[in-house]
Amino acid sequence: MKRLEYFSQNNEIYFFCVVDNDDEYEYRADLLKYCKEVHLYKRNKGAALFKLIKGPFVCVSRWIASMKKDINVCFERENIDWVIVEFPQMLGNISRRILNSNKLILSQHNIEYATLNNLAKSITNPLKRLIYNVESKRLYYYEERCYREMSVKLFTFVSIEDKAFFERKFGKSNTLLVPIGTEIHEYKESKDSCNAISFFGKMSYPPNKEAAIWFSKNVFPLVQKEIPASKFYIVGKDPSKELMEISEKNPNIIVTGTLDSIEGYYERTDLVVIPLSHGGGVKVKVLEALGYGKLVVSTSKGIEGTTFQNGEELLTSSSAEEFAAICIDVLQNLPCYEKVRRGGYESVRKNFTWKAVVEKFELELNRLK
Structure with a gap:
């Protein structure tokens, strides 16, 4: 939402989005504060089963005929400078007219097929692992075909590693790093420890769920043994049954x-943990925590795609x-970690505010015209 807020200051935005459930329609009112038009479409996973011959499930479940039609009508009616598509899975909603217009910007975020492949490796259920493996391969071949046949003006990435991997794998050089942004909050000096550790994220996202369970079972018991009063907060919607049982x-x-x-x-938290072992792209939760002035302890995977240094801006x-x-x-x-905590906060303040990120992106778009 913040990206749209800053982007709308110099641009008219026509927003088209797929939602997973009815509750997400409530965001329309907020989106209209920054967008000239907002169009939301319900994702139909059931109907997607009949379209699997056209592409992987993660794609076809997001392809909606009325959405494709409405986007094309808007493109024909308005003086559109750029069509920015979030994720390759959404390309099926873009008409041939737009694909050939030389106005297409594809925001990759993560290397999606690689993320699915990594998730498959961590799944113990043989059937689910097979499904993820097949989906990963199908998504790769779908993406490879799209990049070969479509006219994409610019590919954007939030992660340094993902950008470099994409350039090697698909031989594309029209790429740009557009990092995730965050908001900066008031920095507060250290106080007595509350013995509170927190992990923030949507818990229905498999890498988050896996990370929360791993930390709860393998790390926190060791902490609790040494500091009996310590608490671990798992903060985020849609927690799994296993997390609730833990x-x-x-x-x-x-x-x-x-x-x-x-x-x-965040107010009651002494440190934020990012115990991820899977997932692509820059983790928003890292930037968010640093923007709150919190000390972060992470796996190397949790800070992948960033330039944050262990011992200087966070700990790994x-x-x-x-x-x-x-x-x-x-x-x-x-108090002994004050320098590290301040270092992380200042790095985000200088380089990762939404205002700074959007301004750099707009400069690049203007250069491409």
Whole structure:
């Protein structure tokens, strides 16, 4: 939403989006604050099963005939400078007329097929693992065909690694790094530790769920053994049954579910953990936490795609034991990490505010005209 807010200051935006459930229609009112038109379409997973011959499920479940028609009508009616498509899965909603217009910008975010492939490796259920593997391969071949046949003016990425990987894999050079932005909040000096650790994210997203379970089972027990009063907050909507069961067994692990605001949890948190082992692109939760002035402890995967340095802007670990040792030391000696915490906050303030990110992107778009 913040990207749209800043982008709308110098541009008229016609917004077309697929939503997963009826609750998401409520965002239309907020979107209209920044967009001239807002069109939302319900994703139909059931109907997608009959279209699998046309492409992978992650794509065809998002292809909606009325959406494609409306986008084309808008393109013909208005003086459109650029058509920005978020994710290759959405390309099936773009008409041939637009694809040949030399006005198409494709925001990759992650290397989607690689993300699916990595997820498959972590799934123990043989059938689910097979499904993810097949989807990953089908998505790769779909993307490869699109990039070969379509006229894409510019490919944008949020991660340095993903941008470089894409250039090597598909032989494209018309790429641009457009990092994720965040908001900066008031920086507060260190206070006595609350012994509180938090992980923020949508818990229905498989890498987040996997990370929360791994930390709860392999890291937090070691922390709790050393600091019995410590608490681990899993903050995010759609927690799984397994996460809820973990919370029921250990009252020091708190699963919040959906919240109207996460401000209070950032307020009470001493450090934010990013225990991810899968997922592509820059993790928004890293930038968000640093923008709140919080100390971050992450796996190397959690900060992939960034230039953040261990010991200077955040802390990283390579094992459950090391992760726990760092968390214990931070909780017991929080003021000693003031320099690292301040370093992360200042890096985000200088380079990753939404205002700075959008201004650089607009400059590049103007150069391409």
